[in-house]
Amino acid sequence: MAYIRAHETSQKRKGRAVKRYEVVWREPVRDDYGLPVHENGKTKMRSRQESFGTREDDEARRDELNLARHTNTGTYALAEQRKAGDLPFGYYAQAWIESQQAKVAQGRLKQRTLDDYEKVLRRYSLERFGGLAVASLSPRDCERFLADLAARHLAPKTVKHAWLALRAVLKSATRHGAIPVSPTEQVDFRTGHAVGDREAFQHHPLTAEQIASTARIVGERYPVHELLAYFLPYSGLRKAECAGLEIQDLEFTTRPGQPTRCVVHVRRTKDRRGGAWVTSTPKSRKSRRSVPLPHRLAQRMRAYVAEHPRAEEPTAPLWPSRKNGGRRVKGKHTVAELDWSQPPELGTWFETILALALVESGLPVSCPARNG
Known part of the structure; x- marks a missing residue:
C-alpha cells in the first residue's frame, strides 16, 4: 500500500524546519517484457518513491496508487493476474517471440529477422504497453501509439515495422x-497523420562515369577497394551478400577468341552481430542466384583473384576487411592495414570510405550506384 513519508529539510520557516513529503510504495521488479521477476519462488519487489511540491499533491498521488491496486493496470496487478486477458502485453510478446x-x-524464419522483430518490440511496444493487461488495450491506445511514433519523426519504414x-x-x-x-484491426494504419508525411525516396543511379570517378578516389587510399567500388x-549485391562472398563463389570461364566470363554465385550472407560474424542464407529463395559480371569487370576480377593472398583457400573471404588503427599522412585520410581473414563490414565502409569519395566527386552521399 502506498503511504506518505515526511523528511525535515535544512530550510527553516518561522523557526521550524521545512518538511519534504514523498509517496512511497512497493511494486514487482519487471523484466524487459513487463513480467514480474521471481527469486526462490517469490516475486521480487522493489521500493519506489516520488516527491511532489505539496502534501496535497502527495496525498492525491497516494490515493491514485492505492486505487490502481485494484485495477488490471495497477501497481500491484501483475502479482494478482490470473485470467488470460489480465496477463500483461509483455507476456504475449514473449510468447510470440x-x-x-x-x-x-x-x-x-531467419535469426536476423527475428532479432529485428525483438529489437523493435523492445524499443517501441514494450516501452509503452509491456506491463498493461492485454485486455485493457483499446483501438484508441493503438491510434495514440501510431501518432506518437510519427511525432518522433521516424522513417515510415520504422513506423511500419x-x-x-x-x-x-x-x-x-x-x-x-x-x-x-x-x-x-479497428485502426486504419494508412492514416496520413499516423505514419508521417514524408516524400518518397528518389533514386539517383550513378552513371558509368560517376562510378569510375568515385572508384578512382577510393583507390587512392585502398587500391583493392577500388575494385570493390566497381563490383x-x-x-547489385546487398551488403550482407557481398560480405558473404568467398573465393569459391566466383566461376570463371574462358573460351578461345572470347573474353573472360565471370559468374558470381550468391549462396550465403554474413552480418556482424555482437562483435562476431554470423553466416546465414540469402533473404529469399530468389536471392540465391548467379550474377554475371560485365566482361571488363570479369577480367579485373580474375586478375584480382590470381593475386589474392588466400586464393588457394575456397572458403577464404573474397574481400578483405581493415584492421583497427592505421597510418595518417598530413593532409590525407587515415589508411589502415588490410585484414584478409575476415570480410569487410560494408556499413562502416560506406560511411568512412565511399561517402567521402562521393562527396569529393560532388555527388549526393545517399545516391545509390546503378546496377550494371
Missing part, C-alpha cells in the same frame, strides 16, 4: 483467447 524462435529452428510487431503480438493474444479481437554497383 518464442513461437518465432520455433520457426527459426525449422528454417522458416513497429506497427506490424504490435499487431502480431495482439493477434497472438486473440489466438490464446485473451481478447476477442485485436484492437489494431558493388555492377553486381
Whole structure:
C-alpha cells in the first residue's frame, strides 16, 4: 500500500524546519517484457518513491496508487493476474517471440529477422504497453501509439515495422483467447497523420562515369577497394551478400577468341552481430542466384583473384576487411592495414570510405550506384 513519508529539510520557516513529503510504495521488479521477476519462488519487489511540491499533491498521488491496486493496470496487478486477458502485453510478446524462435529452428524464419522483430518490440511496444493487461488495450491506445511514433519523426519504414510487431503480438493474444479481437484491426494504419508525411525516396543511379570517378578516389587510399567500388554497383549485391562472398563463389570461364566470363554465385550472407560474424542464407529463395559480371569487370576480377593472398583457400573471404588503427599522412585520410581473414563490414565502409569519395566527386552521399 502506498503511504506518505515526511523528511525535515535544512530550510527553516518561522523557526521550524521545512518538511519534504514523498509517496512511497512497493511494486514487482519487471523484466524487459513487463513480467514480474521471481527469486526462490517469490516475486521480487522493489521500493519506489516520488516527491511532489505539496502534501496535497502527495496525498492525491497516494490515493491514485492505492486505487490502481485494484485495477488490471495497477501497481500491484501483475502479482494478482490470473485470467488470460489480465496477463500483461509483455507476456504475449514473449510468447510470440518464442513461437518465432520455433520457426527459426525449422528454417522458416531467419535469426536476423527475428532479432529485428525483438529489437523493435523492445524499443517501441514494450516501452509503452509491456506491463498493461492485454485486455485493457483499446483501438484508441493503438491510434495514440501510431501518432506518437510519427511525432518522433521516424522513417515510415520504422513506423511500419513497429506497427506490424504490435499487431502480431495482439493477434497472438486473440489466438490464446485473451481478447476477442485485436484492437489494431479497428485502426486504419494508412492514416496520413499516423505514419508521417514524408516524400518518397528518389533514386539517383550513378552513371558509368560517376562510378569510375568515385572508384578512382577510393583507390587512392585502398587500391583493392577500388575494385570493390566497381563490383558493388555492377553486381547489385546487398551488403550482407557481398560480405558473404568467398573465393569459391566466383566461376570463371574462358573460351578461345572470347573474353573472360565471370559468374558470381550468391549462396550465403554474413552480418556482424555482437562483435562476431554470423553466416546465414540469402533473404529469399530468389536471392540465391548467379550474377554475371560485365566482361571488363570479369577480367579485373580474375586478375584480382590470381593475386589474392588466400586464393588457394575456397572458403577464404573474397574481400578483405581493415584492421583497427592505421597510418595518417598530413593532409590525407587515415589508411589502415588490410585484414584478409575476415570480410569487410560494408556499413562502416560506406560511411568512412565511399561517402567521402562521393562527396569529393560532388555527388549526393545517399545516391545509390546503378546496377550494371
